[in-house]
Amino acid sequence: MSTAYQFYVSTLLVFWGVNTIAAWGLNLQFGISGVMNFAYIVFQAAGAYTAAVLTLGPASPNGYQHYVGGATLPFPLPLIAATAVGALLAVPIGLIGLRRLRSDYQAMIFLVIALIATDLAESQSGLVNGTSGLFQIPQPLASQLNLSSIGYQWFYVGLAAAICLLVYAVVHRVTGSPLGRSLRAMRDSPEAAAAVGKDVARLRMLVFVLGGGMAGLSGGLLAEYISAWAPGSWLYPETFVYLAAVIIGGRGNNFGVMVGALLVPGFGEVTRFFPHLVDPQISAALEWMGIGAFMLVFLWFWPRGIFPERRRRFAPTEPPLPRAEAAARVPGR
Amino acid sequence: MTQARASSPLLMVRDLGRDFGGVRAVDGASFAVYGNQITGLIGPNGAGKSTALAIIAGALPPSRGSILFEGMEIAGQPVHKLARRGIVRTFQLPKAFERLTVLENLLAASPRQRGESLLGSLAGKRWWQAQERDMVRRARDLLDRFELSHHEEEYGGNLSGGQKRLLEIARALMADPRLLVLDEPFAGINPQLAKRIGGYLEDLRGQGVTMLMVEHEMAAVERLCDSLVVMAQGRVIAQGSVREVRSRQEVRDAYLTG
Numbered sequence: 001m002s003t004a005y006q007f008y009v010s011t012l013l014v015f016w017g018v019n020t021i022a023a024w025g026l027n028l029q030f031g032i033s034g035v036m037n038f039a040y041i042v043f044q045a046a047g048a049y050t051a052a053v054l055t056l057g058p059a060s061p062n063g064y065q066h067y068v069g070g071a072t073l074p075f076p077l078p079l080i081a082a083t084a085v086g087a088l089l090a091v092p093i094g095l096i097g098l099r100r101l102r103s104d105y106q107a108m109i110f111l112v113i114a115l116i117a118t119d120l121a122e123s124q125s126g127l128v129n130g131t132s133g134l135f136q137i138p139q140p141l142a143s144q145l146n147l148s149s150i151g152y153q154w155f156y157v158g159l160a161a162a163i164c165l166l167v168y169a170v171v172h173r174v175t176g177s178p179l180g181r182s183l184r185a186m187r188d189s190p191e192a193a194a195a196v197g198k199d200v201a202r203l204r205m206l207v208f209v210l211g212g213g214m215a216g217l218s219g220g221l222l223a224e225y226i227s228a229w230a231p232g233s234w235l236y237p238e239t240f241v242y243l244a245a246v247i248i249g250g251r252g253n254n255f256g257v258m259v260g261a262l263l264v265p266g267f268g269e270v271t272r273f274f275p276h277l278v279d280p281q282i283s284a285a286l287e288w289m290g291i292g293a294f295m296l297v298f299l300w301f302w303p304r305g306i307f308p309e310r311r312r313r314f315a316p317t318e319p320p321l322p323r324a325e326a327a328a329r330v331p332g333r
Numbered sequence: 334m335t336q337a338r339a340s341s342p343l344l345m346v347r348d349l350g351r352d353f354g355g356v357r358a359v360d361g362a363s364f365a366v367y368g369n370q371i372t373g374l375i376g377p378n379g380a381g382k383s384t385a386l387a388i389i390a391g392a393l394p395p396s397r398g399s400i401l402f403e404g405m406e407i408a409g410q411p412v413h414k415l416a417r418r419g420i421v422r423t424f425q426l427p428k429a430f431e432r433l434t435v436l437e438n439l440l441a442a443s444p445r446q447r448g449e450s451l452l453g454s455l456a457g458k459r460w461w462q463a464q465e466r467d468m469v470r471r472a473r474d475l476l477d478r479f480e481l482s483h484h485e486e487e488y489g490g491n492l493s494g495g496q497k498r499l500l501e502i503a504r505a506l507m508a509d510p511r512l513l514v515l516d517e518p519f520a521g522i523n524p525q526l527a528k529r530i531g532g533y534l535e536d537l538r539g540q541g542v543t544m545l546m547v548e549h550e551m552a553a554v555e556r557l558c559d560s561l562v563v564m565a566q567g568r569v570i571a572q573g574s575v576r577e578v579r580s581r582q583e584v585r586d587a588y589l590t591g
Binding site for chain 1: 390392411412413416417421422423424428429430431432433434436437438440441442444446447448449450451453454455457458461465466469470473486488489490501504505507508
């Protein structure tokens with residue numbers, strides 16, 4: 001493989017890893033639990049900024065970048081902090097947005113929060129350097145490893161893969177457990193779930209925090225890789241890319257969502273291959289139209305996605321009780 | 334019946350009130366539900382039955398009044414807390430967990446699951462699967478009883494209206510109810526199924542499950558209920574056995590003038 005190709009493929013793989021982590025988090029919220037979080041991208045941005053300012057070091061007063069809370073922390077700490085900030089940010093936003101039971105109101109509240117967050121980051125130039133965003137973020141372990149640039153690319157692919165595995169272990173255990181079942185029950189009918197003892201507000205907050213942490217982690221991983229992060233990369237429509245990945249891949253199915261996280265952003269890559277045909281601005285617009293059309297087609301014809309949520313089957317229980325004995329048992333005692 | 338009456342009631346509703354704007358949907362209702370009985374809550378449309386039921390189940394906070402359940406004040410507590418205390422309701426339009434299988438619908442209702450907390454779920458299968466097996470067994474017993482066993486792997490959303498109603502009752506039982514609150518269990522189902530459901534409810538009473546039931550189907554009410562509470566215009570106008578209540582002039586007036 002030529003160096004250019006290696007560079008291209010490894011970049012795609014890192015992006016796939018980042019998108020997979022983010023899509024898993026959104027799947028936990030939307031696909032499994034029915035929480036319509038249109039502010040999802042804000043959590044990714046928060047993680048990205050956190051990781052950035054914690055590796056950039058303190059901002060110099062005469063420098064060209066202005067931001068708060070600069071520090072130089074060693075490798076895994078900025079990513080851990082990014083996860084924590086995403087999760088912690090979910091608490092106040094969740095308290096505002098999750099109070100109402102109806103999910104359509106929630107969706108609107110979250111959309112507004114996403115708009116406010118972009119506005120805030122862009123207009124307060126001292127916060128995270130305004131519209132220019134942060135750049136020249138040092139890549140993790142780059143100076144210690146002393147690899148060739150291609151070597152470092154593949155190192156980052158490995159890092160992203162390892163973090164994906166870790167996140168998968170968490171989402172797999174949550175979705176496959178009785179907790180996951182309660183979350184899906186809540187998604188299907190919050191009223192009925194409450195009527196059998198589920199604390200719906202608490203469960204929603206739980207997935208909000210978990211998903212927020214995953215979004216933050218994905219943001220940190222992305223910002224440290226591309227070494228830059230600006231409000232232009234996290235406008236509210238970006239949430240719809242992840243939403244499309246979840247819907248097209250198969251909401252409620254972690255494997256499907258991983259495939260969706262490859263297909264949907266990969267769509268943009270396809271348009272990149274015919275840049276000579278159209279004006280680059282039109283090609284960007286085409287990408288959005290393509291994602292929108294793609295999503296609509298799926299919602300019409302395959303609303304469950306490419307890999308629909310798995311039907312859970314249970315092994316026979318031994319020994320089955322004889323009918324008479326079963327009927328004689330007092331229920332619920 | 335008279336013996337059961339002598340014991341203290343399981344549920345005691347006193348001067349319950351609920352306003353919607355200027356409308357007093359429930360206006361000082363008082364009644365009692367005794368253990369091991371089926372109590373029917375009846376009355377003309379707009380009498381406040383459904384509102385009273387929603388308040389008892391925790392879906393609506395009362396504007397005033399008190400509700401004692403097993404001697405404890407519970408008025409205004411949220412639905413899930415009441416469910417954990419043992420007040421479990423069904424809905425007028427059955428609400429199945431549509432994308433959960435029939436068996437999972439029951440499992441989801443099981444209380445105190447080890448794998449239901451975040452840490453419990455992260456601990457992995459070995460932490461919760463023994464309990465899960467017991468739960469599956471119990472859920473299958475219930476499905477068998479409600480003749481839903483052959484639909485075990487079907488999605489809740491694919492069941493017929495009548496089957497959903499059966500599923501909802503089975504699911505409620507899985508949640509360990511001490512008081513089962515049924516919101517029109519006979520509405521909109523065919524006579525054979527109504528008969529089956531009636532039979533199940535009688536069996537449940539025989540096993541010591543207390544029920545409070547809002548119902549319009551008077552034939553079913555008269556056949557099943559040990560005790561009736563009649564509401565009209567937000568107030569309780571009569572409480573007693575079916576025979577006692579039927580003889581009361583104000584009950585006839587309320588139904589005739591509606």
